[in-house]
Amino acid sequence: MVAPTGARRGKGDHPALPVTDDEIVETWRACAAAGADGLHLHIRDTDGQHLLDADHYRALLARLAPIAPGAYLQVTSEAAGRYSATEQQAMVRALRPDHVSVALREMVRDPADWPEARAFYHWAAEAGVAIQHILYAPEEMRSFLAALSAGKVPGIHHQIQLVIGSYAGDPPSFADLETHVALMAGAEGQSFDWMLCAFGPEETACLVQAARHGGKARVGFENSLHMADGRLARDNAERVAEVAAAVAEVGGN
Structure with a gap:
């Protein structure tokens, strides 16, 4: 999956x-050619600010559908400091997308x-x-697994997006990844x-x-602007191509 935009970065970060x-739309064309089979969508308002808007999402998904047959098209519900959980949920209810990413920490900011x-x-x-x-x-994985056991989140098969590192410069933790993998493996019946x-x-x-552990890859300028050798990537498609090749070597996707 390519995550080409995110909620925070702009042209000042990379043209x-x-x-x-x-x-x-044009980025998707290039990234699909480079090996992406999924797209994580963020939209912006006329000032370039992060936006959650069902009508805007619906129009963009309609444009993408003919050029992304069979692709996994996912919208974000990210708050990004602009939206409450109630507003996030209202957007998803209005749009009823096939696929949406939802952060547990944004839905449950307090036990209440x-x-x-x-x-x-x-x-x-x-x-x-x-x-x-x-x-x-x-x-958060432990809290999520507890929510499954309590029936707060229904189902026995779940899509998970793990995040390691941060915009603030915290380095990604391989130890955290190993812990996540172990916790999922120990979740009986899930x-x-x-x-x-x-x-x-x-x-x-x-x-x-992640691929070595059977996980999938999300790559793109939302999370990193750099290639593995440290140089600035030309565009999202170059990041996709590098990761697709690297993951293929270990049999992942």
Whole structure:
């Protein structure tokens, strides 16, 4: 999967970072040719700021559908400091996308948020909206597994997006990845289709390690602007090509 934009970076970070819908469409064409079979979508308002808007998403997905047959097209529900959990959930309910990423820490910022979050997770399952649950730390994985056991999140097969490292410059932790893998392996009665994203120049090495464990790769300018050798990538397609080749060597995807 390519994550070409994100909620925070802009042209000042890299001139090839796609911000407009036209740029996102052209970036998808290049990344698909380079080996991507999934797209993680962020949209922006007229000022270039992060946006959650069902109509805007719907129009962009309609543009992408003819040029992305069979591709995994996923919208984000990220708050990015602009939206409440209620607003995030309302956007997803209005859009009813096939695929959406949802961060557990944004749905449940306080234990008192669980009733609303539980209702949302159960609605999504009934509506056929596939949630990829974003987990940033082993503690969040433990909380997620506890929520499964308690029936707060329904189902026995789950899509997971693991995140290691951060925009703030925290290096990705291979130890955290190993802990996540062990926790998922020990979750009796549950199965996981999981993916990793990692920040910084270590992105490629982290994604290769995930592939060794049977995980999938999310790559792109949302998380890293650099190639494995430390140089600035030309564009998202160059990042996709490098990671696709590296992951293929270990039999991953």
